[in-house]
Amino acid sequence: MMYDCNLKIYQTLNVQSEFNIGLLLLYIIEGSSNISINGKTNMYKSNDMIVINDLDHYRILSSKKSVIACLFLSRVELDKFFRFNKKYYINKDKLDLSVLKFYMNKLIVNYVNDQSENEKQNKILEYINQLVMTLHLYRKLDGTIISNNIDVYSGINYMYEHYKEKLYIGKVATQCLLSVRRFSNKLEEVTGMRFNELLRNIRLSYSAFDLMYTKKLISQIANDNGFTNESGFITHFRDKYHITPAKFRKQLENDHYYPFHNKNTTLLRSFEHINDQIKYLTDRDVDYVSIDINMKNKIRSKISTPNLLIYIRDIETLTNNFQQSKLLSMRREIGLFGLLFSHQLFYELYQSNFENNKLVHQMFSFSLEHQFDISFEVKLGKNQNIEVFTLIFKRLLNYLTDCTYFYGQRSFQFYIDASYYQFNRISKIIQDNLKESKVILVLNKQNNYLAKRMSHKVNDNKQIACKVHHEIDSDKDITSILKNNPSLNILYQPNIPNRIESLISIFKWSIAFNQNISMIIDDTWLDSMIPSQSSHLMIKELQLNKESHYQLFELILTLKRLRGDIVYFNGLILMTHYLNEYQIIIFPNMKIFNRLHQRININGFKLGEIEYRHHDILIKNNQLIINSDGDNHKNMAEVSFKREIGKLIVQFYTSPYAIKHIYIKQKIN
Structure with missing residues (x-):
């Protein structure tokens, strides 16, 4: 519609x-x-x-x-x-x-x-x-x-936010710090409308939306959008759109309505x-883009592969057999990753006698026996009593000390979101009890200024991390801090699981500025990210999770497998070299608008006969409707290789909808 x-x-x-x-x-x-x-x-x-x-x-x-x-x-x-x-x-x-x-x-x-x-x-x-x-x-x-009219614009925005209320020009003018007369004159000068006409048009805009996209009665639409009665709403609607609301809704089906009306x-x-x-x-249409890569020109020695942390909110994630199998399956696929116990989980355990809780024993037993890296999230508010907290916190450290005796693990990590004073108090307690553990100060909006002053504080056991939930480029404060402090770690914790574009953006940032990145994945997403081994459970999961987030897991898996030297990186194409293998990742190019044929000329390529594999990770770009064209995707997936003297030519197609991964290695007969 x-x-x-x-x-x-x-x-x-x-x-x-x-x-x-x-x-x-x-x-x-x-x-x-x-x-x-x-x-x-x-x-x-x-x-x-x-x-x-x-x-x-x-x-x-x-x-x-x-x-x-x-x-x-x-x-x-x-x-x-x-x-x-x-x-x-x-x-x-x-x-x-x-x-x-x-x-x-x-x-x-x-x-x-x-x-x-x-x-x-x-x-x-x-x-x-x-x-x-x-x-x-x-x-x-x-x-x-x-603009010289920023005060009027703020008034218009205020009218949009409160259009359902009884609005008077005096109230809006006060919000803009203008007199009623001054605001009225400026509003008419900028918009060509007086206050009542603009307010009416805003209400009609929302009413038209309801007519198009909902099945509400016209009387309800009038009431929901600030009109005093149905007849008044119909009159105003007809005056603006030259049609009654009922006919407007009916004519949508025949595509007869149009917004501009004049002779x-x-x-x-x-x-x-x-x-x-x-x-x-x-x-x-775009023909193709050709890129030359010289193997002698390496950007830097090593690629910093991202770390992965599973954010544990629920104790069942580590005690339920089904969830345990998911984690072990993920371990086999992805290799080493860590567990980050949420502050909320342990806050709930603090309230009970967790030292004698069998589920807690089972949780740590599973985690330590399978040698997961274990981290803890510690959050303190500004007004929280540090003395009371340290008493409870020492109980946890004492419990972990016993765990190190039985299971042999000596090192834990503590991500501390607190003031600098609180951080110092907690880190001293940790060092007194678990000397080999690391403490990381998590910067947030309130203490970002610390980043500029704390580079000298960073060492093996004391670090600083900056937590982000979205694309770094959209936050100027974080951007400037990370650019000026390469020693900072990036903690990326998306709020929803399908933020693939954000993950790509932050990973590319970590390559460009040589910074470590840790991706934090919520334990509640495991069911939709990792397919079960048994077919009947897989069918059940597909029914429960109509939108699978397996693409996110596949992308993390691909990024974790990168290793060696960075040969080439231009923001869209990344190429790495390790012994007799090469990996190429082509990130989605949001500026292209159709299939783009690309050709990479790898000069100085010395491998003999090669074998390769490639796959596409299809991503969803927040589309309302996604139609997958099978033939088109088949063409998109094609990759061809051509050998010339001292050169390997790789040709493929790219699009805004897929990440392409190409793995090349020397063939051993």
Whole structure:
């Protein structure tokens, strides 16, 4: 249903003056158009793409023969479907318009083609999603928009957040630190609307969303969106959209509704005469990219492979036979990894007599007998009594001392999230009881400043780590700290299991800046990450976990198997060399918009006859609808090798949807 109102193709499009709340994308298919954005007018011609930002004031004047595709997305759609999280402003200086053009072309082709309604809708939704997720990458996350009207913009945002309430202009003006008269004048100057009209339009925007995507009664929609009664809502809706809410909902099914209404704007009714132009615009494709790699040029000696920690929240993870088998299966596949006992788990155990708890004995018995590296999370609030905590904490250390006697393990790790004073107190207690253990101060938003002053404190048994939950590039504070402190470790703990893009981003960061990274995986994700050995359990898991997270496990497994020297790394391609083996990882390129044929020329390649294996890790890029094309994926998976004197040529395809791993080694006859 989304595209029925969002995407339209106009024979002529003229808008005298409009204030945009949301994102508006225009694509000139034929002809030309004068478009003014915030007072700056430009002439746009065929194949030009225009992005009109949130809170932009615009005017469109088109020639009679111009054909323009228009895609509009309201704020509520951007938040509900694409997780914009109230950050709508796009940094157009960094935006790659060629990507948007490609998706827009695909969108238009599927919109005008004759095909079944379901197939048409699925493909259109897929390309809308790809296009909008491309915009999502270029949002301004810090919220800074350089403008003389920032106070008015904050008032508009406040109106959006409180549109359901009884809002008065005085209350909003106070939020903006302006007088009512000053705010009213500036609001009309910026938006072309008075306060009541803008508030009404915001409420109508949310009402239109409910009409499109919910089955609520019209009376309920009116009540939910701040209107005093149903009749008033219907009147206002008809005045703005030139149609009643009931007819609006009905006409969505026939695609008759369109957002711009004036005498000089008409929809394109027949698509026949633009088919050739659309074909011309969409047929241009990327050929291939060739990269030369010289084996003599090594970036540095060793690659730092990521560590893996399983975050233990539930004692059953280490006492239940089924869960134990999962961990051991993972151990066989992935090699060494550690267990990180959550603070919450031990806080609950502290409340009871855990020294005599059989489940606790069983938990440590399993962990130590199978020689897992054991770590503990320790969290202290600012106002927490350190004396009371140390008494309880010493009981745990005493218990661990007994474990070292029975099982032989001498070293544990303690990740301490506390103030520097508390950290020193706790680390001294640990060193007094378990001398070979390591203590790591976990930096958070409150004590990031310590990173700049503590490089001299780092040694074998005392370290500093910075915990992140998302892409590092999006956090300027963390970025600057990590760049200036290469001795810091990165603790990556995603909040949800399918953040593959974040893991890739942070892993590439660790390579670029030679920093150690530890990935923390929640124990509740094990069922969906690691397939069972028995077929009946596998079927049961598939039923319980409709969205398997096996891709995450497969990616971690691939990264853990990297070893040796880094031969080449450009942010998208990583190549390592170890004895008689080479590994190549091609990361997904979010800036490409179609299959891209790539060729790597490895100069100075000295191995004789080779054997290889490769596989693709398909990732989900937060798509609304994912259609897998079997033939296309088969072509994507193809890898070819060609030998020349002193050179190996590797050819393959890449896409935004897959990580490709190629393993090459010398063949022994």
